[in-house]
Structure formats: structure tokens, C-alpha cells
Amino acid sequence: ILNVEQSPQSLHVQEGDSTNFTCSFPSSNFYALHWYRWETAKSPEALFVMTLNGDEKKKGRISATLNTKEGYSYLYIKGSQPEDSATYLCAPYSSGDKLTFGTGTRLAVRP
Amino acid sequence: DVKVTQSSRYLVKRTGEKVFLECVQDMDHENMFWYRQDPGLGLRLIYFSYDVKMKEKGDIPEGYSVSREKKERFSLILESASTNQTSMYLCASTLLNTEAFFGQGTRLTVV
Numbered sequence: 772i773l774n775v776e777q778s779p780q781s782l783h784v785q786e787g788d789s790t791n792f793t794c795s796f797p798s799s800n801f802y803a804l805h806w807y808r809w810e811t812a813k814s815p816e817a818l819f820v821m822t823l824n825g826d827e828k829k830k831g832r833i834s835a836t837l838n839t840k841e842g843y844s845y846l847y848i849k850g851s852q853p854e855d856s857a858t859y860l861c862a863p864y865s866s867g868d869k870l871t872f873g874t875g876t877r878l879a880v881r882p
Numbered sequence: 883d884v885k886v887t888q889s890s891r892y893l894v895k896r897t898g899e900k901v902f903l904e905c906v907q908d909m910d911h912e913n914m915f916w917y918r919q920d921p922g923l924g925l926r927l928i929y930f931s932y933d934v935k936m937k938e939k940g941d942i943p944e945g946y947s948v949s950r951e952k953k954e955r956f957s958l959i960l961e962s963a964s965t966n967q968t969s970m971y972l973c974a975s976t977l978l979n980t981e982a983f984f985g986q987g988t989r990l991t992v993v
Contacts, residue, residue, distance in 0.1 A: 802978065802979060803978075803979045805981065805982065807982075814972065814984035814985065814986055814987060815925075815972075815982075815984050816984075817981030817982065817983075820979060820980060820981050822979055860924070860925065862982075864978070864979065868913050868930065868932040868938075868978065869927065869930060869938070869940070870913075870915055870927070870930070870974070870976065870982060871927055871940075871941070872917070872924055872925040872926075872927075873924060874922070874923065874924035875924050
């Protein structure tokens with residue numbers, strides 16, 4: 772079983788706070804690292820797919836970085852809003868075409 | 883619009899029944915996945931397929947089998963349903979190194 776760890780497990784922040792989460796994964800046999808947002812009663816939706824060491828991607832107030840050599844990725848949310856409340860999942864795509872998810876970070880943003 | 887469609891949103895089956903969960907994608911993706919989601923455990927990979935008639939075990943394949951006779955369709959089979967298979971089941975498809983698209987999920991209850 773691919774060991775994918777996300778921290779923290781849950782996070783409560785105030786509207787306007789900036790926050791970040793961590794995803795750590797085995798660096799061997801690495802193809803790509805995916806980040807998804809999963810809102811209650813919906814299906815997960817992709818935020819980023821990153822493949823290269825040092826990759827940085829940004830979508831609005833959300834950004835992510837990737838370190839494939841040490842096996843970690845950070846997701847940042849600047850100025851959190853209540854609509855950012857969701858579970859954020861990371862998933863390394865490894866050799867053998869296997870897409871394995873971490874248990875996620877549950878974010879709750881208080882108005 | 884890309885689409886991954888699961889045949890049922892809700893299913894109730896009896897212990898010992900053979901259960902088929904169907905997933906169809908219209909994006910010509912090679913890779914398809916079946917996950918189950920349980921509280922506190924995130925998305926756990928049951929089986930995946932990287933081509934027609936090809937299948938690979940995920941992290942929790944026991945009690946399940948799969949079928950991929952056509953590229954667009956990936957079926958999850960519970961040979962003899964048990965109460966511990968009560969869960970939310972999610973299907974996904976992707977090309978290597980691109981984002982995964984998820985179906986709407988099937989909530990299966992085994993009584």
C-alpha cells in the first residue's frame with residue numbers, strides 16, 4: 772500500500788486567514804501529484820496536477836508546490852473564504868498507473 | 883462536458899446478493915478506478931484498469947472483482963454482498979498525468 776500522509780487531518784480557520792496543508796508520499800516511482808477539492812455531497816474535483824520537481828501552480832487564491840526528491844507537496848489558500856470549506860485530497864500517481872489518495876485535510880472556514 | 887456516469891446513486895441489496903456497479907466514461911480515457919469512501923478512511927482504491935480487459939488490484943480488493951470489456955465501461959462486482967461492504971463507491975477515469983474525473987458516487991447499503 773502506497774503510504775500517503777496528509778496533515779493536518781482537520782483545520783478550522785477564520786474567514787480571511789491564510790492556511791496551508793502538507794502531503795507526503797514516497798518519492799520512488801513518481802509520475803505526478805494530484806490535488807483535489809471535495810465538497811460535501813459532490814464528487815472530488817481536480818485543483819492541480821504537478822509532475823516536475825519544483826513545480827508551482829496557482830488557481831486564484833489557491834497555490835501548490837511540489838518537491839519530488841523529498842516526497843512532499845504543500846497546498847496554500849490565501850485569504851480563506853467560507854466557500855473554501857471542503858476536504859482537500861492529494862494523490863500521487865505512481866508507476867503501474869495507480870492513483871492512491873491520502874485521507875485528506877478537512878478545512879472549515881468560519882465567517 | 884466530460885462525463886463519468888455511475889449507474890445508480892443509491893442501492894439497497896441483501897446479504898449474499900451479487901451486485902453490479904457500472905461506470906461509463908465518454909472521454910476515451912485508458913485508466914479507470916473504483917474507490918470506496920468510508921468516514922475517517924478517505925478514498926481507498928479497490929481495483930483499477932489501464933486498458934480493456936486489463937485489471938489490477940488496488941489496496942482493498944477482497945470481496946470484489948471487476949470487468950472491463952469495453953474501454954468506456956468499468957464494472958465493479960460484489961460476488962456475495964456483505965454488510966461490511968456498505969459504503970459510498972466512486973468511479974474515476976483519467977489519462978496518465980492528467981486530472982481524474984469522478985462519477986457522482988453510488989451509496990450502497992447491504993442489509
